[in-house]
Each structure stands twice: as structure tokens, then as C-alpha cells.
Amino acid sequence: MWTFCEPPDTPTCPATAGPIRSVSTSSSTRPERGPPAVRDPVKSAPHQPSRHTVLRWADAQAAPWKNGGGLTSTLLTGPAGSPSDAFDWRISIAGIRRSGDFSAFDGVERVFTLVEGDPVALTIDGTEQAVPLLAPLTFSGASDVSCALMSGPARALNVMTREGRCRAEVSVLLIDGRRQLTCTRGRENLLLPLPSEVGVTTSGGCTQSLGRFDLLRVHGDWALLEPRGAQSMLLIEIAPIG
Numbered sequence: 001m002w003t004f005c006e007p008p009d010t011p012t013c014p015a016t017a018g019p020i021r022s023v024s025t026s027s028s029t030r031p032e033r034g035p036p037a038v039r040d041p042v043k044s045a046p047h048q049p050s051r052h053t054v055l056r057w058a059d060a061q062a063a064p065w066k067n068g069g070g071l072t073s074t075l076l077t078g079p080a081g082s083p084s085d086a087f088d089w090r091i092s093i094a095g096i097r098r099s100g101d102f103s104a105f106d107g108v109e110r111v112f113t114l115v116e117g118d119p120v121a122l123t124i125d126g127t128e129q130a131v132p133l134l135a136p137l138t139f140s141g142a143s144d145v146s147c148a149l150m151s152g153p154a155r156a157l158n159v160m161t162r163e164g165r166c167r168a169e170v171s172v173l174l175i176d177g178r179r180q181l182t183c184t185r186g187r188e189n190l191l192l193p194l195p196s197e198v199g200v201t202t203s204g205g206c207t208q209s210l211g212r213f214d215l216l217r218v219h220g221d222w223a224l225l226e227p228r229g230a231q232s233m234l235l236i237e238i239a240p241i242g
């Protein structure tokens with residue numbers, strides 16, 4: 001999982017760091033399961049040179065949902081360039097403009113996080129529950145899901161992973177000053193700021209300014225965050241299974 005510590009004057013990869021404290025983690029509508037089996041990152045994924053990829057929200061192209069009930073903008077898929085029905089994992093933001101059914105994704109687990117708008121009510125396999133802003137919720141893509149808007153339109157981040165190949169964890173980090181996050185080797189580590197701009201420097205010395213809904217894919221040991229005022233961010237970690 002992501003960890004963080006107070007950054008030194010000159011950023012370095014910390015030897016140790018405590019777990020994130022101000023974080024809301026995903027919950028599930030299914031029975032609690034043990035942690036996923038993860039490859040030994042030292043043996044299965046040699047450390048890569050530090051680099052990063054930025055996916056700008058302004059460049060994302062909207063496409064209709066599978067069932068035609070709305071629009072979604074895909075930010076990133078893995079492996080790169082995977083078609084919509086053959087990805088190992090996918091990160092997208094959906095605009096919800098009216099109440100209705102979600103598309104079915106057999107063989108996929110999804111983490112749904114409301115990032116804009118008022119709370120919504122999801123009915124998952126016949127059970128209704130309110131979903132507030134920034135409260136990640138995990139459920140099967142094969143479930144029968146409908147969404148009821150409680151007031152106006154909303155947006156939601158969807159992180160989908162292919163069952164048996166990988167699994168995602170989405171956390172919410174609230175920060176009001178510089179923070180240094182330590183990445184987990186052998187996993188995909190991604191950041192998505194929500195309301196305002198954040199400066200990010202990675203362990204390779206690369207610096208980027210991220211705007212609202214821009215997605216940063218980090219390869220390296222750490223990322224130094226420098227928000228402009230109080231800020232909330234989504235931390236996404238995707239781990240291989242087996």
C-alpha cells in the first residue's frame with residue numbers, strides 16, 4: 001500500500017514510513033476476503049528506471065456506455081492500448097446525468113468512487129445503499145446495478161480489474177501541505193487530484209503540475225506532493241494476482 005512521511009528538505013526515498021492515516025479505503029458489498037496473492041515484487045518485477053506518465057483530463061475522449069445509458073472517459077488501460085473488452089485494468093471517469101442501470105462487466109471487479117456531485121443511491125443485486133462523495137465502493141462487474149441520482153448530475157471514478165489477474169485498491173488522501181508518498185514496487189501506483197492543482201516531483205527528478213482529474217502514473221520509489229492549499233487526492237494501487 002501507499003505510505004507517506006513528512007518530506008525532508010531534499011526529497012529522498014525514506015527507509016521507513018508509516019501507513020497513511022487520513023485515508024478512506026474501499027468497502028465491499030461481498031463477504032470480506034483475505035488480501036490478494038501478490039507476486040514477490042523483487043523477484044517478479046525488477047525495479048524500473050524512474051519515469052512517469054500524465055494523462056490529462058482535458059485530452060480524454062468521452063464514449064457511450066456499453067448499454068448506452070451515459071458517457072465515460074477512459075484515462076488509462078493496461079496493457080496499453082487494450083480494447084474495451086480485453087483489458088487487465090481500466091481507469092475511467094463517468095458522467096451520470098440521469099438515473100438508470102449500469103453496464104455489466106462479467107469477470108471484472110470494479111471500484112466506484114463518486115468524485116463530483118451529491119450522493120447517489122446504488123442498488124446492487126437488489127440491495128440499495130447510499131454512496132456519498134469520496135467513499136470508494138467495491139463490487140462485481142457482473143452484478144445487476146442501478147443508480148438513482150438524489151439531486152443533480154454526478155461524476156464517478158471507476159477502476160476496473162480483471163478477476164484472477166489483478167486487483168485494485170482506491171484510497172482518499174486529504175493533505176494541506178507537502179507530503180512524500182512511498183510507492184509499492186511491483187504494482188501500478190497512480191495519483192488523481194480532485195478539486196485543484198497539485199505539483200508532483202518523482203524520484204527521477206521529474207516535476208509535473210496536475211490539474212483536476214489529471215492522472216499520474218508513477219514509476220519510481222516516491223512522489224512528493226505540493227498542493228496549493230487543502231487538497232483531496234485519490235491514490236490508486238493495482239496489484240497482480242498469482
